[in-house]
Amino acid sequence: MMFKGIKARKILGIFSVLLIFGGGLAGGYFYAQKINSPTKEEAFSFKENTYSPFLSEVYDKIKENYWKSLSDEELTHLFVLGIEKLVGQPQSLKKENKEELLKTADTILKEIDSQEKKKEFVAQLADIVLANLEPFGRSRLYSKKDETALKNNVENKNPSVDQYEILGVLENDSQEKIKEAYRVKEQELVVEAKTSTEAAQKLSQIENSFRVLGDEESRQLYDTTGVEPTITYRLLRSNIFYLYFSKISPTTFDELQRVTKKVDSGEDLDTLILDLRGNIGGSIDILPYLLGPFIGEDSYAYQFFHQGERTDFKTRVGWLPSLVRYKRVVVLIDKETQSSAEVIAATLKKYNVGVLVGVTTRGWGTIERVFKLDSQFDDKEEYSMFLVHSLTLRDDGQPIEGQGVEPTVNINNLGWENELYKYFRCEELTEVVKELI
Missing domain, CATH: 3.90.226.10 (2-enoyl-CoA Hydratase; Chain A, domain 1)
Structure with missing residues (x-):
C-alpha cells in the first residue's frame, strides 16, 4: 500500500549513518579483498561459529517485525551493502537469500584475525542494516546500556541528575525549605539569565528541580522511583x-x-x-x-x-x-x-x-x-x-x-x-x- 508523502528512495549512498561504535572503526580492520559466495562443495553450518545464528536472527526479526514488508532480495541487498561498507570492496552472491548471505559473512569472518574484530564486524553489520531501514537512522542495534537509557528516557528518569543537589537542599528538608531555596536561587539568576546563556541554563535547571520537588506528590514519586513529572x-x-x-x-x-x-x-x-x-x-x-x-x-x-x-x-x-x-x-x-x-x-x-x-x-x-x-x-x-x-x-x-x-x-x-x-x-x-x- 502506498501513501502520499512516502516516496521510494534509492539505496545508493545510504550508508552515511554514524555507527554506534564510532566513525573510523570500520575499514581499518578488515581485509580489502572481494569475497564471493562459497561454492556448493563448501558446507555451511551454524556450529562453526557463534556469529551466523545472531545475523540469522536479526535477519528474521527484521522480516517479521519491520513496518514495511521486505522481500529476501531487498533485505539481503541491504546486508550486502553493509558488508561492502565494512570490507571496502564489492561483493556478489549467487542468490539473494539469507543462506547465501550467511555463507558470505562466514567466509569473511574466517579471514578476520581476532575474536574482538569479529565481534566488531558482526555488531557493525547488524547496526548498519538496521540504521538504513527507512526512515533512516530510526532503527539501531542496542547494547544493554542503550536499552537502559531508552527505558529511563521513556519513564522520564535521569539517574545522572540529583534534583535535591541542584536546589541545594537535603532529602529530608521540608517543603518550606525547598520553596525558599528555589526562591533564593531564582532571584540570583533571573536578571542575569536575560543576557547570559549559562545563567539561563542554570535557571531552567532549578525551575525543573522545583517542579519535581515543589509538589509533595511529585516529590514522593521522585523519591521512590526516580520518575520526574x-x-x-x-x-x-x-x-x-x-x-x-x-x-x-x-x-x-x-x-x-x-x-x-x-x-x-x-x-x-x-x-x-x-x-x-x-x-x-x-x-x-x-x-x-x-x-x-x-x-x-x-x-x-x-x-x-x-x-x-x-x-x-x-x-x-x-x-x-x-x-x-x-x-x-x-x-x-x-x-x-x-x-x-x-x-x-x-x-x-x-x-x-x-x-x-x-x-x-x-x-x-x-x-x-x-x-x-x-x-x-x-x-x-x-x-x-x-x-x-x-x-x-x-x-x-x-x-x-x-x-x-x-x-x-x-x-x-x-x-x-x-x-x-x-x-x-x-x-x-x-x-x-x-x-x-
Whole structure:
C-alpha cells in the first residue's frame, strides 16, 4: 500500500549513518579483498561459529517485525551493502537469500584475525542494516546500556541528575525549605539569565528541580522511583487552565488526573489550553488511557500501519470528571511536537475536542520497539534490536511520518488571531494564546 508523502528512495549512498561504535572503526580492520559466495562443495553450518545464528536472527526479526514488508532480495541487498561498507570492496552472491548471505559473512569472518574484530564486524553489520531501514537512522542495534537509557528516557528518569543537589537542599528538608531555596536561587539568576546563556541554563535547571520537588506528590514519586513529572500547570486567568505536557510517560495519565482535580472547583473555570509544543512524545502504550478522558471510553482513538495492515486502538477509560467542565479547548503545537504527542494532536483534531493552534508538527510518525535477541555472541555484552515496527496514521488516514499534523489555525497565516476568535468568540482567550505564542 502506498501513501502520499512516502516516496521510494534509492539505496545508493545510504550508508552515511554514524555507527554506534564510532566513525573510523570500520575499514581499518578488515581485509580489502572481494569475497564471493562459497561454492556448493563448501558446507555451511551454524556450529562453526557463534556469529551466523545472531545475523540469522536479526535477519528474521527484521522480516517479521519491520513496518514495511521486505522481500529476501531487498533485505539481503541491504546486508550486502553493509558488508561492502565494512570490507571496502564489492561483493556478489549467487542468490539473494539469507543462506547465501550467511555463507558470505562466514567466509569473511574466517579471514578476520581476532575474536574482538569479529565481534566488531558482526555488531557493525547488524547496526548498519538496521540504521538504513527507512526512515533512516530510526532503527539501531542496542547494547544493554542503550536499552537502559531508552527505558529511563521513556519513564522520564535521569539517574545522572540529583534534583535535591541542584536546589541545594537535603532529602529530608521540608517543603518550606525547598520553596525558599528555589526562591533564593531564582532571584540570583533571573536578571542575569536575560543576557547570559549559562545563567539561563542554570535557571531552567532549578525551575525543573522545583517542579519535581515543589509538589509533595511529585516529590514522593521522585523519591521512590526516580520518575520526574511530565506536566506543568497553572491558572492563567480565573477561567483559563493551562497544561503543558513536556513528554508522554507511563505516569502522565496519573498526573493528568491529579493536577486537574486540584483546580476542579468554582464556576468560572471553563477553558483549557493544552500545550504540546516541544513535546518529543515517549510512551505510546499510555495513549488508550490518556486519550479516554478527552474522547470517551471505547472510542476509536488512532491507527497503526504495519506490513499492509491497519490496526485500530480504542480508549480504555472514559471521561474524566475534572475535565468535563472545559467547554473551550485550545491545543498548541509546533514543529518540535513529535511521535506520540502528534498522535494525541491528530486524535483531538479528529474528534473536534479542541482547536489546534500553531504550525505543522515535526512528522516523526514511527513506533519503535525493542526486540530481544536470543542468539548472542559476546559474553560481555547483550544486544537487542530497536526497530521501527509501525507507522502512526493521522486523522485523514495518511502517515504522520514526513507530513506531520496540520493545525486548525496556522499562526504563520496573516490574521490567525481573527480566525481563532471565530471559533470561541472570546477575546480574552485569543489574547492569552497570543501571549503564550
